[in-house]
Amino acid sequence: MARKKTTPTFWGYRRPEGPPGGRNHLAIVSGMDNSNPIVRRIGGLVRDATPVNTSFGRALMGEDEAQHWRVMGHTAAHPNVGAVIIVSLEPKSANAIAEVAGRTSPWMPIEAVNIQEIGGTLSTTSHVVELATKLSAHLASAKRVRCExxxxxxxxxxxxxxxxxxxxxxxxxxxxxxxxxxxxxxxxxxxxxxxxxxxxxxxxxxxxxxxxxxxxxxxxxxxxxxxxxxxxxxxxxxxxxxxxxxxxxxxxxxxxxxxxxxxxxxxxxxxxxxxxxxxxxxxxxxxxxxxxxxxxxxxxxxxxxxxxxxxxxxxxxxxxxxxxxxxxxxxxxxxxxxxxxxxxxxxxxxxxxxxxxxxxxxxxxxxxxxxxxxxxxxxxxxxxxxxxxxxx
Amino acid sequence: MSRALMMHPKDNVATVLEDIAPEQNLEIEGNEETSTITATEAIPFGHKIALRKIRSNAKVLKYGEVIGTATKEIPVGSHVHVHNIKSTRG
Missing domain, CATH: 3.40.50 (Rossmann fold)
Structure with missing residues (x-):
């Protein structure tokens, strides 16, 4: 069978390191199920914010907890994400997910927010909207380049x-x-x-x-x-x-x-x-x-x-x-x-x-x-x- | 003409893409050149037809891999299924 002479290329977002993205999401990532409603709400309030909900997350132990943080952290640090805000109920999970994300994509702007310390639904929503608006402006200038x-x-x-x-x-x-x-x-x-x-x-x-x-x-x-x-x-x-x-x-x-x-x-x-x-x-x-x-x-x-x-x-x-x-x-x-x-x-x-x-x-x-x-x-x-x- | 898909050049069966009646001719696709075969019996859509004679205990190949062994001799053009082949996994 005749093989194509040239391999096709796509137009993606080049990252400072790691593979390129086909999207440049401002991801709002939920750390656990109880944080999904706030995350969903941000998706409706900030243009271009992509809410990422999750299941479970609370009261996990051992490998179950590590797997949860790994999946959410690697999702937050995905090549298709340009910047991320992690929203969770308390600081331990928010920081653990942010830590995995930071290790995976050190170049990525990452914010970790927890509802207990900021204080309630309305304050957290307002705080995340403010963060998201700034990050959204930062992402708006990104350009696609030719990728292999x-x-x-x-x-x-x-x-x-x-x-x-x-x-x-x-x-x-x-x-x-x-x-x-x-x-x-x-x-x-x-x-x-x-x-x-x-x-x-x-x-x-x-x-x-x-x-x-x-x-x-x-x-x-x-x-x-x-x-x-x-x-x-x-x-x-x-x-x-x-x-x-x-x-x-x-x-x-x-x-x-x-x-x-x-x-x-x-x-x-x-x-x-x-x-x-x-x-x-x-x-x-x-x-x-x-x-x-x-x-x-x-x-x-x-x-x-x-x-x-x-x-x-x-x-x-x-x-x-x-x-x-x-x-x-x-x-x-x-x-x-x-x-x-x-x-x-x-x-x-x-x-x-x-x-x-x-x-x-x-x-x-x-x-x-x-x-x-x-x-x-x-x-x-x-x-x-x-x-x-x-x-x- | 009705068609059957051969998944790998080594295969001795192909998957029919519509319900086949006895004595119906089929075009076998998926190899470099297409060939034709005559079904000896009815073969329902998605089921397999023998592309050559498969001896008893011989390997039945689809995707170029062994999907089972023949429990009796299977003549060319016949329906290949659970009545004449069995898994090697027991």
Missing amino acids: LGELTIGAECGGSDTTSGVISNPVTGMVADRVVEAGGSVIFSETLEIVGAEHLLARRAADRKTARRIIDSARRAVDYAESIGVDFIGSNPAPDNIRGGLSSIEEKSLGAIKKAGSHPIVEVVGVGERPSKKGTIFADAPCAGVENISSLASSGAQAIVFSTGIGNPIGHPISPTIKVTGNPRTARTMAENIDVDISGVMEGTMRIDEARDLLEKELIDVMSGKLTTSELLGETELTVSRAALSL
Whole structure:
């Protein structure tokens, strides 16, 4: 197959250090659930402020608390964020999240605000509006510059999967992931339960033994947990509706899911919201549920997420633009406002698979250059942090 | 013509993109050149067709990987599913 001579470039925001952004959000990040109402309110009061709500956050212990701070801190310090205000109930969590963010993006203007010390809803709201207005003026002069495809880390997620996911939208997502990796960038994929059945095949793609072992261990941990709550995961998959849809074995089901990550060696395994230390194809040991998964992918540094869907799902991430791609003609028609890239022509014989790949790659470039996704336009964005107490 | 998608050049099955009737001809896409095959039996949308004869106990390949083994000989053009292949994961 003829390869393109030039690698495509996008127009992004160059940062003093680290990868460029495709957005320049003034993020108002909530430290815990009780701070969400104030954060939401700022979104309505300050033009261009992007509220980022969270789940839980209060009374967490040990690894659960560390994971919460890591995900919120890495989200605050995301390449698509130009400046951030962290709002939490009390100083410990606000400062802990600000500390993670500062370590990740030392160049970023970061403010940490806590409701108890400032004193109540109205004073905090007024204080954050004042801070946000100043930061907003500071961000307004930023300009987009030409950036390389290889400076990208993309997340690959599949949700609302059906037959078309495994044969069309996941493979096409994988082809675009391969192009990003070949240009020097990264793709992060996860959904641990979805690799079960094909983890032995995935482990063979690991770049080294340690990575192979972590892939196998991630799958085993998920299967063992399912067993401990009385679920025979391997024995119950493929499920009866999968079999009706044409899936004959758990390997086939998992291989279809894994296709979204392309074909390159897996260089590293990271935990929920952890930033990889290597470039290339990365596996994140994180739960499958859409919002949890995209929250983890974005926190791990994905500047954009390709979300492959069969029967459809409207959701996107507030900071990492989430590109919905479907190969299902019915979904493309009935959920048109939630679909960014319609490649259902492959199903209907009007589009070749390489044309579908080029269309998705062009959308990725356009979105990273400023084009809004359907979930951004509709405000269909959400974030939630996986609990370390084994959410699968 | 009706179509089936072959996911990898090594595969011995392809996924049909519409409900297929016995004796129906299909175009196999996804390889460098397209080829045609005749279905020997009905195959529902999203299910698999054998691209060549698969002997009993032979590996069934999709995405270039093993998705199971044949539990009986599968003639070319037949429906490949849980009635004639099984997982290697037991």
